[in-house]
Amino acid sequence: MAVFRSGVLVLTSPLSALSRQIVPILTSASRIVEDTLYVHLQPGLCLSGPAQPKPTYIPATKEVYNLVTKLYSSANTCSHLDVRVLLTNIRNRSKSPQSPCSVQNLSHPPEVVLTDFHTSDGGQYNPVKQRLERYATSCYSCRPNLMSVLLYPDYEVADESEISEDPSASQALESYSDAVVGGTFDGLHNAHKILLSASCLLTESRLLIGLSDGDLLESKTLKELIQPYKQRMDKLCQFLVDVKPSLQYEVVPLFDPFGPSITDPALMCIVVSEETWKGGNAVNKKRLENQLLELAVHEIQLVKDPQHTDIEEEKISSSSIRIRLLGTILQPPKKNPHIPSHPYVIGLTGGSGSGKTSIAKRLEKLGAALIDSDKLGHETYSPGGPAYQQVIEEFGSGIVNEDGTINRKVLGSRVFADKEQLKRLTDIVWPAIVTLAKKQMAEAAAQDKAVCVMDAAVLLEAGWEEMVHEVWTAIIPDQEAVTRIMNRDGVSEDAARKRLVNQLSNSERVAKSNVVLCTVWEPEITQQQVQKAWNLLQERIKQSKL
Structure with a gap:
């Protein structure tokens, strides 16, 4: 059977019967519609008579309210579907529904119309299907060449004699x-x-x-x-x-x-x-x-999420959905024809205390070649390094130790409080780091490494995203970062906060990232995120070769 992006499901069974049929009906529909499924409650709608079917109107009762709630709760089993229950034909106590003569302009015009209507008619030119299609085009802004599907063979019809009647079901909702x-x-x-x-x-x-x-x-x-x-x-x-x-x-x-x-x-x-x-x-x-x-x-009432993990909320929640985004592609990578396709280079960045380094090591264990830009920075400063002589000429011999090495603390005290001085230093050092990084990428290619990870705190500040295929960012809440910096470096809270202020914010990094990871939970959770991100990366690399 063909699969369609959008569809409308017209439910004609009595509301009391539908309550028991929702899950199998949605499951059947989910095999046919892959994106947006509109659900319209039309109990008693007849598609087998000679007359053109007319929309049915139902009062806004407790039963309707409970059924709409159950439809959305059950839709969680079809996670790929954007289910939307149309309320256009439901009357509350003081307001008439949409005019029956108007065609509803849906944001995702249906390509297929489905129904639970039961009929013994069959054959290729089933009259029920034809009436269903005419009915749908008279009610909704459907796509041309609308298709129709009868769902009744795919699930067992509820025995109405077994359906218990709730005396309060017909009670009208206050409006x-x-x-x-x-x-x-x-x-x-x-x-x-x-x-x-x-x-x-x-x-x-x-x-x-x-x-x-x-x-x-x-x-x-x-x-x-x-x-x-x-x-x-x-x-x-x-x-x-x-x-x-x-x-x-x-x-x-x-x-x-x-x-x-x-x-x-x-x-x-x-x-x-x-x-x-x-x-x-x-x-x-x-x-x-x-x-x-x-x-x-x-x-x-809150709706429980049967798929929640230990770090997610028991209810269906936005925070749980955001947690599930970690490790996935948030925005597609930009194609840069100037970057060699092999190896596939990940630019990994993150603020101080974000756990970026631990993520880099995990990726290395999974098989990635690791480029540590911080180590490359040290190499550029070392005697004989590509930036050694130029840095001394720029900042004077007072930054040189007796053994000829550059005293990074002295140099740092001069530049980090002065943006102009810092720029003079980075203009020398960053190009040198790029040269060394490209050399290591070439070595990784020669070793037939499929993935190379460039671990760089200043990846975005330096503009190095132009030399990687994807940007991955590690984030943690600011307060957690402050605590980690204090514990790791033995500095005051004020000093830790100043360090964060002088960096890009998490939001600025995320805005330029393809994949985001978070290390705020236990190490096992971080490992799961990295493994998930790695597995999805392998799929993308495989697809890019097809």
Whole structure:
């Protein structure tokens, strides 16, 4: 069967039956759609009659809410799929759904339409398939040459007599003209989608979304890997307009825990997660202080992540997703025709205390040729080295020891407090290091080494990324770096912090990196990251040769 990038799944079974069928249905759909899958609840939709099928409308009830939650929770088993449950035909108590005559413009127009509709009809020109395709093109902005697939043979139909009825299932959800929800929304995972979908079901007119930024991101795990504000906002808006285009959305940057939730008099409800309900209470306290009405607080339960590791959260979370990015390609390498294809050169960098050196040694054990730029720097200074005489001529004989070697401490005291002096030194030394590094790369090629790692703290400052195929960066939180520097070098906290200030920040390094690693956890975790990065690298090298 062909595989399509995007599709829409029209579910016609009763809602009570769908609850038991979700996992097999999504599993079947995941074999056909590889990117975006829209799911539309259309219980009772008939595709076998002579008349053109018409959309069905359902009330926003507890049953619908629970089913949408289960759909997103179950979608975690199909990690490659971006599942989006369309809410266009769900009526809350005071708001009509999208006009049945309008065609919904989806951000990823479906290439295939799937359904769980059960029919005994068969044959190549199955009339159900034809009606399904006509129905889909009348409802959604589909791709030309839309294909259709009936999923019912791929899973067992639930016996409705075995389905237990929940007396409270038909209870209508409370709805509000204006509601507010906040969060980082990094990566827009399925737990975010549950939170946002609940907000849409509860909102009649306007949904205000506070998108965390600035200082609110400082305490986040791997904050350097959080997507930029605009990227998060664009993905958020795209999702919301896809699932409920009839609502008015207002996205605002959030620089403190409250934002407009404590000043907007039109708001009636705040949607919070199980772990942030205290924040909802704090908002109401502030609103009372501002002489505004309290908000109804609607709490969403956390969704457990069955795939979480020991260093990840038990719930589905953005921090866990960022942890899983470590060792993977964050942005594709730039092709530079001036760099020899063999060996494949990795430029490894990182700030002081980042664990860069330990990563370099692990890569060497895996088979990479290691170029230590710090050692090469020492070599350029040594008597007879390529920079030895020029450095003495530039900075005077006062930097020379009695044995003829350059006193690096004396030289350092002169240049590191003076940017102009430092540049004079690096203009001499860095080109010499490049010459020695290229020589070692040539030696690695002669030894038929497939991978060469250039360990260089100043890789980006020196512009050496132009001589490597990929840039890998080791990062750790600043406070952890300060602690390591103090313990390693016996310096004060103030001295350690000044050292970090004089370097590129983690964010600046990450912005120019293809792969990021983090050594803040136990050595075994670092080893796992390096092994993962190494394995993926081997795949890229193999693909580049095809």
